[in-house]
Amino acid sequence: SYVLTQPPSVSVAPGQTARITCGGNNIGSKNVHWYQQKPGQAPVLVIYYDNDRPSGIPERFSGSNSGNTATLILSRVEAGDEADYYCQVWDSGSVFGGGTKLTVL
Amino acid sequence: EVQLVQSGAELKAPGESLKISCQGSGYTFSDYWIGWVRQVPGEGLEWMGVIYPGDSDTTYSPSFQGQVTISADKSISTAYLQWSSLKASDTAMYYCAKGGAVAGDYFDFWGQGTLVTVSS
Numbered sequence: 001s002y003v004l005t006q007p008p009s010v011s012v013a014p015g016q017t018a019r020i021t022c023g024g025n026n027i028g029s030k031n032v033h034w035y036q037q038k039p040g041q042a043p044v045l046v047i048y049y050d051n052d053r054p055s056g057i058p059e060r061f062s063g064s065n066s067g068n069t070a071t072l073i074l075s076r077v078e079a080g081d082e083a084d085y086y087c088q089v090w091d092s093g094s095v096f097g098g099g100t101k102l103t104v105l
Numbered sequence: 106e107v108q109l110v111q112s113g114a115e116l117k118a119p120g121e122s123l124k125i126s127c128q129g130s131g132y133t134f135s136d137y138w139i140g141w142v143r144q145v146p147g148e149g150l151e152w153m154g155v156i157y158p159g160d161s162d163t164t165y166s167p168s169f170q171g172q173v174t175i176s177a178d179k180s181i182s183t184a185y186l187q188w189s190s191l192k193a194s195d196t197a198m199y200y201c202a203k204g205g206a207v208a209g210d211y212f213d214f215w216g217q218g219t220l221v222t223v224s225s
Contacts, residue, residue, distance in 0.1 A: 094140070
């Protein structure tokens, strides 16, 4: 089965840029979606089809996808961005990455 | 406004059966896939499977195939997740989520979650 690999944690200072990676075999050929989950809450879609933003998601959120790595990019990070982030792809069934905890220092 | 409202928390004993629900509103329920996602406390998201309410076409994750049953009743805009014999390892939060017009689409709206606790 298809495996998505995310770093367990990423730390960034407020105002800086955070990059959360999602590795998978030839992931660049697939559509990647990203979700944010804050403690005690349901996940929220933040990026779909590699780099599209749902309405209501700030422009600070963007994505890229090429080769074996997809990346969620959070610009001008704020304290409220602290959360777990998950990538998702479809490969004969959907799969989530293991999740990355973003800490805002 | 799209909403997915899930049934309430459940406390069950091992071996018991259970069916939890997810009612959609604010969109044409039968036209979009609905997925179920498991989250064990303190752990990540696990994709369980999806159903197309229009014709009940269903796809399961190999990890959950045969362990659960996903169904839907489009007449009342409700999807279900059921177990015939619960195990302690089924203890988790279960989310339903609205997908797109194809099975592999993203989940753009999520239910609030149903906490299932299996304990003797």
